[in-house]
Amino acid sequence: MDKxxxxxxxxxxxxxxxxxxxxxxxxxxxxxDDILKDLSLSKGAFYHHFKSKEDYFIAIVQNLxxxxxxxxxxxxxxxxENPLPVILDSIEKALEPGRPNEIAYxxxxxxxxxxxxxxxxxIATYLRDILKVWEVNLVSIxxxxxxxxxxxxxxxxxxxASYIIxxxxxxxxxxxxxxxxQLKYNYVQQLKLYFNAIEERQVVA
Amino acid sequence: MDKxxxxxxxxxxxxxxxxxxxxxxxxxxxxxDDILKDLSLSKGAFYHHFKSKEDYFIAIVQNLxxxxxxxxxxxxxxxxENPLPVILDSIEKALEPGRPNEIAYxxxxxxxxxxxxxxxxxIATYLRDILKVWEVNLVSIxxxxxxxxxxxxxxxxxxxASYIIxxxxxxxxxxxxxxxxQLKYNYVQQLKLYFNAIEERQVVA
DNA sequence: GCTTAAACCGACCCGCCGGTCGGTTCCATT
DNA sequence: AATGGAACCGACCGGCGGGTCGGTTTAAGC
Numbered sequence: 001m002d003k004x005x006x007x008x009x010x011x012x013x014x015x016x017x018x019x020x021x022x023x024x025x026x027x028x029x030x031x032x033d034d035i036l037k038d039l040s041l042s043k044g045a046f047y048h049h050f051k052s053k054e055d056y057f058i059a060i061v062q063n064l065x066x067x068x069x070x071x072x073x074x075x076x077x078x079x080x081e082n083p084l085p086v087i088l089d090s091i092e093k094a095l096e097p098g099r100p101n102e103i104a105y106x107x108x109x110x111x112x113x114x115x116x117x118x119x120x121x122x123i124a125t126y127l128r129d130i131l132k133v134w135e136v137n138l139v140s141i142x143x144x145x146x147x148x149x150x151x152x153x154x155x156x157x158x159x160x161a162s163y164i165i166x167x168x169x170x171x172x173x174x175x176x177x178x179x180x181x182q183l184k185y186n187y188v189q190q191l192k193l194y195f196n197a198i199e200e201r202q203v204v205a
Numbered sequence: 206m207d208k209x210x211x212x213x214x215x216x217x218x219x220x221x222x223x224x225x226x227x228x229x230x231x232x233x234x235x236x237x238d239d240i241l242k243d244l245s246l247s248k249g250a251f252y253h254h255f256k257s258k259e260d261y262f263i264a265i266v267q268n269l270x271x272x273x274x275x276x277x278x279x280x281x282x283x284x285x286e287n288p289l290p291v292i293l294d295s296i297e298k299a300l301e302p303g304r305p306n307e308i309a310y311x312x313x314x315x316x317x318x319x320x321x322x323x324x325x326x327x328i329a330t331y332l333r334d335i336l337k338v339w340e341v342n343l344v345s346i347x348x349x350x351x352x353x354x355x356x357x358x359x360x361x362x363x364x365x366a367s368y369i370i371x372x373x374x375x376x377x378x379x380x381x382x383x384x385x386x387q388l389k390y391n392y393v394q395q396l397k398l399y400f401n402a403i404e405e406r407q408v409v410a
Numbered sequence: 411g412c413t414t415a416a417a418c419c420g421a422c423c424c425g426c427c428g429g430t431c432g433g434t435t436c437c438a439t440t
Numbered sequence: 441a442a443t444g445g446a447a448c449c450g451a452c453c454g455g456c457g458g459g460t461c462g463g464t465t466t467a468a469g470c
Binding site for chain 3: 006007010041042043044045046048049
């Protein structure tokens with residue numbers, strides 16, 4: 001059963017490198033040869049494992065992007081603490097690439113969604129669904145925060161969730177290629193100010 | 206001098222239609238024939254007026270996009286009133302297409318910058334410069350607001366400006382193709398809450 | 411060690427689209 | 441009416457890149 005291992009190994013290498021290159025240069029601006037050359041693989045090898053470039057990308061999204069976004073931005077919300085610091089912390093961590101040159105997974109969503117919105121509605125939907133999961137989890141933790149007396153009663157949780165997501169996505173356009181640490185820091189500071197505005201003044205001890 | 210008029214007329218028609226189609230389908234996903242067919246013009250006519258597709262797009266950006274963004278988001282800031290309502294109002298107006306199906310000019314910046322960041326750094330720079338002008342004007346009106354006692358002293362004006370821009374740009378990704386009126390309304394509401402957080406509590410009468 | 415199928419190779423195909431170019435039409439000027 | 445140049449036409453070119461396909465290598469099973 002060494003063959004089976006080889007297959008998984010090759011597909012994994014393809015996906016990892018694909019994510020890297022697609023993220024760096026965009027999907028439509030990347031040609032398969034660029035990736036295959038890097039991995040010393042041939043067209044034949046590629047089409048043995050994937051039906052098409054599109055199929056390949058969907059596999060990458062489902063196996064890598066989705067998992068990482070959930071791990072960084074959704075799972076941390078599964079707690080009963082004060083929601084606002086939890087959200088802030090998850091976003092801060094998501095913005096901070098752990099190892100040097102690691103990819104900020106949240107950011108690539110903005111790029112890919114923008115790219116596919118005009119080109120391929122099917123893939124755009126896959127990507128938007130990932131955001132949607134983040135959104136419903138944000139809404140639900142915010143609502144619980146209201147019940148628990150952490151968040152002001154007047155706050156519209158759906159509105160707040162989209163607003164948080166929007167600002168997070170928009171940062172990508174501003175950061176662009178420059179890994180501007182200052183900008184990231186500023187963003188988190190302003191988000192804190194916004195959180196001040198929606199938190200319950202008299203915390204129910 | 207009828208020839209001169211004809212030239213301007215044709216170039217104007219090309220730019221207007223180009224903006225419409227590029228915005229709808231993206232620059233790289235639009236081929237010139239799509240545009241030329243709509244206008245009943247030929248390749249020859251096009252290359253008589255523009256050096257290249259790229260040259261054409263730059264003309265569109267400078268003649269249409271830049272002008273509109275400045276008119277909607279920069280010029281309104283040139284006032285001595287309380288900055289926060291002024292900013293809010295300009296953004297609200299910019300989000301609201303006047304005539305039905307008119308383009309929200311701010312939004313296209315996010316799309317175009319994302320598209321060109323990975324493909325053509327020269328054009329990306331043109332586009333980012335437009336944002337930059339908005340940013341410096343935001344910073345300056347915020348700083349004046351601080352002096353005039355409208356904005357809390359602790360506020361980082363540069364940070365606030367990028368944060369406002371980020372949230373505005375990020376909305377595009379969420380709105381995508383659906384002209385979701387509710388989402389726009391929610392966004393403005395949350396922006397108001399953020400503005401509450403940065404305004405001076407004791408307004409100097 | 412032979413068979414068989416999976417894994418892989420790489421030359422080739424072909425549609426798409428930006429750009430070219432030799433020509434035609436229109437119109438201001440004389 | 442003749443001229444010349446601007447505006448425009450549209451068939452064609454050529455590179456690029458996704459996808460194909462016949463062939464070769466590798467290794468599991470017997």
